Amino acid sequence: MPFLSGSARLEQSGECEWTLLSDVVYRDPDGPDGTPGDTWIAPAGMRTDLASVPRVAWAILSPFGLQTRPAIIHDHLSREIPEDLEGSALRCTGWRMHRQQVDRRFRTSLVEEGVPRFRASLLWMGAVMGRWLVHGHHAQVMAMVATLLLSWASIIAGALLMPSWWGGALLGAPFLVGALWGRDRSAVWTAQYPGMILLALGIGTAVVSLVEWAISQASGPRATIARPKVRPISFTPVPLRSPHPEPPVPREGASEHQT
Structure with a gap:
């Protein structure tokens, strides 16, 4: 757990x-x-x-x-x-x-x-x-960015050249480069292959959001909803009742069995 x-x-x-x-x-x-x-x-x-x-x-x-x-x-x-x-x-x-x-x-x-x-x-x-x-370090950050950019360019070029052996080599090259990142190689492989698709989807979503924002800005300020004024409603609160009423208490002097 x-x-x-x-x-x-x-x-x-x-x-x-x-x-x-x-x-x-x-x-x-x-x-x-x-x-x-x-x-x-x-x-x-x-x-x-x-x-x-x-x-x-x-x-x-x-x-x-x-x-x-x-x-x-x-x-x-x-x-x-x-x-x-x-x-x-x-x-x-x-x-x-x-x-x-x-x-x-x-x-x-x-x-x-x-x-x-x-x-x-x-x-x-x-x-x-x-x-x-x-x-x-700054050099490591630049190396990571360069690795991803070159990997994505290699994957795109390899997909365009398939089914030639050049295409296969370009598709597999990022995998070999990612292995150089030691214990983080699995994360680099994920960023190289599925990460490229995720990046493309994110860019598309950002473009749609930007268009929506531009249309919202061009349409003017946000309209408010006018509510008519109404008089307050007076009511008498209803006393709460127990859902399980208590049994009646027998009166003093009453017999246990009454006829």
């Missing part, structure tokens, strides 16, 4: 931000030696953007659902500062190792909650990309 608390209770406090109204408690899977894993608590009052999914991608990958509690724990642990990293730069090796463990815990909790593995891989891929953007 990964989560020791009930469903997460949230109150929207911003356009893409929510406030946690109750604690969310998560326990790591048992260690290899059979000992219980660590327990983590996201406290009530914490603010979160859940899985950090851009709003234009909500129609494709919603931040709500079975992934809500894992996203809250991931958000909480990402903000926690371990004692050995206090005062350290965000781009140091220690921070990247810490976030790598947090991201792995995120993927594990997603699977334990019953999130389909493909969706869990997409959400985990987003967490890994965010980790490199925040905690990676």
